[in-house]
Amino acid sequence: MTRIILASTSSSRKQILEKAGITFDVMAPMIDEDAIKESLQAEGLGPRNIADALAEAKAVKLSVKHPGALVIGADQMLALDEGPLFDKPGSPEIARAQLTLMAGKSHRLFSAVVVAQSGEPLWRHVGTVRMHVRPLSPAFIDSYVARNWDSIRHCVGCYQIEAEGAQLFTRIEGDHFDILGLPLLPLLAYLRERKEMPS
Secondary structure, eight states, X not given: OOOEEEEOOOHHHHHHHHHTTOOOEEEOOOOOHHHHHHHHHHTTOOHHHHHHXXXXXXXXXXXXXXXXXXXXXXXXXXXXXXXXXXXXXXXXXHHHHHHHHHTTSEEEXXXXXXXXXXXXXXXXXXXXXXEEEOOOOHHHHHHHHHHHHHXXXXXXXXXXXXXXXGGGEEEEESOHHHHHTOOHHHHHHHHHHTTSSOO
């Protein structure tokens, strides 16, 4: 079997692949995500294409350093139907501001995954999920952020759907794995197609 590397330090993505029975190594991609995002936004790219480009940058960079290995890069972007793109909150104050903007509205999550080998992207997929946030009182937002800051600080949208973040929503349209940040089912299908997993 070909060596598989996950170009991510996300514990959620690591757990998803582990639970799916994939043998892989984990490595940090060491790219300047903020600089890439700013450049892509300046070019007018939308959230779907930005997520895809970031996933590719992570996968390609590590695949150059580890030729022959299949490197999985992933990224996620959040966009309000009307409003800005959201990134991971840098502080509790930013988290509260983001949740205030999201309250009572729907947003889309774009979860991209790219597989690269020897510096070349081989396969890609972008999953889209629509998330409907219920109205949130300022008191709820304050207490939610205070209780969950350590776990949501690295989460686009300030929530973990598998934890207390489920309380934020009235309805979700899309794949559960896309919400967690890794479109698992299309990735597994690709690995089976390549004979990297039993079919």
